[in-house]
Amino acid sequence: ARVHHYKWDVEYMFWSPDCEERVVMGINGQFPGPTIRAHVGDIIHVDLTNKLGTEGVVIHWHGIRQLNTPWADGTASISQCPINPGQTFAYRFVVDKVGTYFYHGHYGMQRSAGLYGSLIVELPKGQNEPFHYDGEFNLLLSDWWHQSVHEQEVGLNSKPMRWIGEPQTLLINGRGQYNCSLMPNFGNSSSTQCKFKGNEQCAPQLLSVVPNKTYRVRLASTTALASLNIAIGNHKMIVVEADGNYVQPFEVENLDIYSGESYSVLINTNQNPNQNYWISIGVRGRQPKTPPALSLLHYKGVSAKELPTNSPPITPVWNDYNHSKSFTKKIFSLMGSPTPPNRFDRQLVFLNTQNKIDGHIKWSINNISFVFPPTPFLGSVKFGLKHAFDQKSPPEDYPRDYDIMNQAPNPNTTTGSGVYKIEYNTTVDIILQNANALNANTSEIHPWHLHGHDFWVLGYGEGKFTKEDEAKFNLKNPPLRNTAVIFPYGWTALRFVADNPGAWAFHCHIEPHLHMGMGVVLSLAVDRVKGIPSDALSCGLTAKMFLKKKYLP
Numbered sequence: 437a438r439v440h441h442y443k444w445d446v447e448y449m450f451w452s453p454d455c456e457e458r459v460v461m462g463i464n465g466q467f468p469g470p471t472i473r474a475h476v477g478d479i480i481h482v483d484l485t486n487k488l489g490t491e492g493v494v495i496h497w498h499g500i501r502q503l504n505t506p507w508a509d510g511t512a513s514i515s516q517c518p519i520n521p522g523q524t525f526a527y528r529f530v531v532d533k534v535g536t537y538f539y540h541g542h543y544g545m546q547r548s549a550g551l552y553g554s555l556i557v558e559l560p561k562g563q564n565e566p567f568h569y570d571g572e573f574n575l576l577l578s579d580w581w582h583q584s585v586h587e588q589e590v591g592l593n594s595k596p597m598r599w600i601g602e603p604q605t606l607l608i609n610g611r612g613q614y615n616c617s618l619m620p621n622f623g624n625s626s627s628t629q630c631k632f633k634g635n636e637q638c639a640p641q642l643l644s645v646v647p648n649k650t651y652r653v654r655l656a657s658t659t660a661l662a663s664l665n666i667a668i669g670n671h672k673m674i675v676v677e678a679d680g681n682y683v684q685p686f687e688v689e690n691l692d693i694y695s696g697e698s699y700s701v702l703i704n705t706n707q708n709p710n711q712n713y714w715i716s717i718g719v720r721g722r723q724p725k726t727p728p729a730l731s732l733l734h735y736k737g738v739s740a741k742e743l744p745t746n747s748p749p750i751t752p753v754w755n756d757y758n759h760s761k762s763f764t765k766k767i768f769s770l771m772g773s774p775t776p777p778n779r780f781d782r783q784l785v786f787l788n789t790q791n792k793i794d795g796h797i798k799w800s801i802n803n804i805s806f807v808f809p810p811t812p813f814l815g816s817v818k819f820g821l822k823h824a825f826d827q828k829s830p831p832e833d834y835p836r837d838y839d840i841m842n843q844a845p846n847p848n849t850t851t852g853s854g855v856y857k858i859e860y861n862t863t864v865d866i867i868l869q870n871a872n873a874l875n876a877n878t879s880e881i882h883p884w885h886l887h888g889h890d891f892w893v894l895g896y897g898e899g900k901f902t903k904e905d906e907a908k909f910n911l912k913n914p915p916l917r918n919t920a921v922i923f924p925y926g927w928t929a930l931r932f933v934a935d936n937p938g939a940w941a942f943h944c945h946i947e948p949h950l951h952m953g954m955g956v957v958l959s960l961a962v963d964r965v966k967g968i969p970s971d972a973l974s975c976g977l978t979a980k981m982f983l984k985k986k987y988l989p
């Protein structure tokens with residue numbers, strides 16, 4: 437196995453992701469951060485230096501399970517302390533599984549500030565993927581606001597809350613166009629034609645192809661908020677990978693991707709080679725106020741400046757949930773993939789609600805809105821620091837008479853920092869139950885992401901989950917994933933084998949939702965975790981423990 441050694445500086449810098457200059461969080465002067473490419477079994481070693489000046493930072497390696505290195509998961513308050521300005525933390529971990537992944541900040545709302553990049557793991561040399569392709573592209577998708585994340589954060593915490601609103605621009609590999617469009621007057625924009633010299637930070641990245649070849653397009657979404665849909669004019673896509681797991685190939689004309697998810701699709705460049713084709717990415721699940729992101733599938737031989745003859749594909753209507761569900765329900769694991777145990781040892785039912793605390797708007801799970809404690813759970817659980825977090829475990833279910841279809845009679849909730857203690861090597865089912873939000877007739881999409889494990893998605897359903905629904909679980913070929921969505925007023929059933937000791941976050945991947953409390957922490961056989969670097973725990977009560985003395989001599 438190779439060791440890939442990187443030295444990264446995280447810093448604020450001026451950048452024009454959508455042709456308007458703002459401040460972004462970059463790495464080594466780049467936005468998005470550098471792409472990591474490695475082979476299965478390689479070691480990634482990143483010496484991360486915080487050059488932000490006034491705030492801490494951590495980086496989470498989304499989709500990497502961190503087997504035997506739970507302290508390298510990069511979640512502030514859970515797996516480590518934020519790295520202080522000027523200090524360096526060494527992330528060292530094995531990439532044990534092939535697939536399309538990414539990394540991002542996991543402290544406050546730093547992901548929305550632009551702290552992200554791609555992480556691609558290839559098969560060991562000599563091994564072949566179960567599908568053929570001649571070339572590949574990598575598209576990291578994100579959404580972008582002109583307001584700074586600090587302003588957004590203050591807005592979310594304020595009373596009355598100032599919601600961040602819809603993004604100004606969608607970015608493909610950190611590039612989008614705000615004040616102009618590649619295709620003027622398309623979507624809900626009334627902008628003029630973009631003129632690029634080609635070296636602008638916001639110039640679109642074209643996908644240049646030759647005719648009659650197969651290309652793999654890797655897609656990953658690190659959006660703060662937006663659910664997206666991608667389509668390529670005239671070209672069908674064959675879905676082959678989801679979250680680093682092979683799926684039974686199936687063909688689509690467009691594909692939904694939620695924050696935290698990744699896919700690989702294959703396209704065949706078998707269309708008329710004398711023209712270019714639009715790639716269009718639009719917003720789903722929320723009323724779109726953001727124009728679609730555009731790029732070109734550019735057939736070499738045609739000028740890259742030549743615009744397609746047809747107009748860009750139109751994103752399905754934002755609230756056409758049947759379209760979303762029908763896509764999601766087509767995803768099955770590739771034959772020969774691991775199948776889940778037939779039964780669970782423990783079932784956790786998580787009711788997702790929007791609530792109020794003293795007039796502030798929050799999100800809760802089983803009526804507890806999560807707050808991040810100052811001491812990382814990995815240390816406080818390991819060393820039994822009883823004052824570091826709520827000792828009472830949070831509820832495993834919600835009152836059965838709760839009406840998920842309507843507004844709660846009393847939307848008030850409380851904050852909490854308790855953990856779900858999970859026994860080693862047990863099979864755990866999690867039922868995510870959606871409900872009505874604060875407003876009448878409103879229920880939102882939430883993409884839930886688990887750290888440290890993949891889970892099988894056993895099924896989706898409408899309304900309230902009941903015991904009888906268990907009989908309908910797909911135990912034959914459920915997809916393995918690390919992120920799964922719950923649809924409005926519906927439920928999603930997940931199963932995983934708790935075989936990776938550590939303190940793991942499980943949360944909605946919509947950044948403001950997590951910020952408003954939409955997450956839980958699982959503490960899993962932390963007593964088995966050995967060799968935590970003290971650097972990871974040099975804050976809160978663990979720091980005090982290391983120092984022992986109250987006053988220094």
Ligand code: C2O
Nearest residue numbers: 496498696885941
């Ligand atoms: Cu990609 Cu906990 O997040």
Ligand code: CU
Nearest residue numbers: 882944946949
């Ligand atoms: Cu959410």
